[in-house]
Amino acid sequence: MNNDLDLDIKNYELEDIYNLFQIQNHSLTTETMKQAKQIVLKMHPDKSKLDAKYFLFFSTAYKKLHAIYEFQNKSINKKLDGTTYYKDEYNEILNNLFEKKKELKSPQTFNKWFNEQFEKHNKQEDADEGYGEWLKSDEGVFQTNAVSPSMMHEEFEKQKKKIQSLTMYTGINDPFASTLGGSLLGKNDDFSSGLFNDGGLQYQDLRQAHLETVIPVTAEDYQNIPKFRSAQEYKAYRDKQDINPLAEKEALQKLRTNDKNKEEESANLAFYYAKQNEQAIKKNRDFWSGLKHLTNG
Incomplete structure (x- = not known):
């Protein structure tokens, strides 16, 4: 085993996980999943004689891979169990918090405290911030008071060229393609609906509009x-x-290429949501841990 192997799963993108399990052509089948599982089992300390950290790392990577496999095969069928949406332990923490911090019983104080906690535990990566900062800026605001009527045509031409320079040409797209912009392996940069949106109502990306x-x-x-x-x-x-x-x-080859692209897109989408889910679980854990610390302090 390579001692230089990075054991921090957060540093791995989808392509890295494919390479880790020696998966060719990004194809996840029942057979490739069995082979990946065999690699994990071989990492068990009893078999490999390696430190347990290697087994834990490969197990975590396999879980991500399996989530992608399930997403692509639509085999996930989770249901809510009853109507209990949070644990009894959380009830106890909240009761202790209000008992100890009586000032939080004031709606104004509670709202201020809650907003602070929300901001603290809801920090997002740059790619997930949305358009909040852009909406606060003056980007795209056209200053008409500085343009005379005779110069309006020239200013329109400048604006058109500016938009051209910002627009990336990605070729001719299938009208039934993904409803989200961006490359298969990159972040989404256009959230407009597709031409044939299943919801029936077309919409355009806010920033683009x-x-x-x-x-x-x-x-x-x-x-x-x-x-x-x-x-x-x-x-x-x-x-x-x-x-x-x-x-x-040639037509069949084009169809196969389109299908392959859709498979890769769904895999990247599953990988993205798996990472988002991990972040949400961690933030939730940190939030309740912080409350518990306040009540025990």
Whole structure:
């Protein structure tokens, strides 16, 4: 076993976990999951003679992998057990807290204390902060008082070019593709609905709706496209274009590629939610631990 192996699972991305279990082509099947489990079992101290920390690390990594496998196969079927939403232990902690900190019985004091606790335990990573800071800024606010009517056209052209420079072209997308923007392995940067949204109601990403207020097509774009003096000239140009449908083999390959991309996307989504769930559990544990410390202090 490599002594340089990083045993902090928080440092591992999805690709790293695939490599850890020697999974080829990111394909999670029943067979690959069995092979991954065998690797974990071989790490047991009784078999490997290694420190138990290696077994614990591989066990944690396998749990993440298994969560992704279940997500992709839709085999998770968790139900709420009864109507008990928190433990009796939490009731006891809260009762002790209000008994010891009687000032919290005042709604105003309690609200202030609760907001402080919420901010303390709800700190997010940069990628998960949403648009809170952006909404407080002046980014995208167009100062019309500084533009004369005669200069308005020029300012519109500048705004269009600015939007063009900020927009990343990702090629032609399948209209039934993911409803979330961003790369398969990166963070989401566009939360607009898809063209065929299952919910029926289309919506646009908040930041995009406020910043991309004009269609970014400039006069320069118009100058760069072919011009035609007659319908016959346009028809001759179109006749030279390759508009034949894809061959069956090529079409099937494209479908397989799309399916593969969707599998990778679902795996990354499952990995993301697994990490979010771990963070939520830790924050919840820290919150109640803090309250317990207050009542015991």
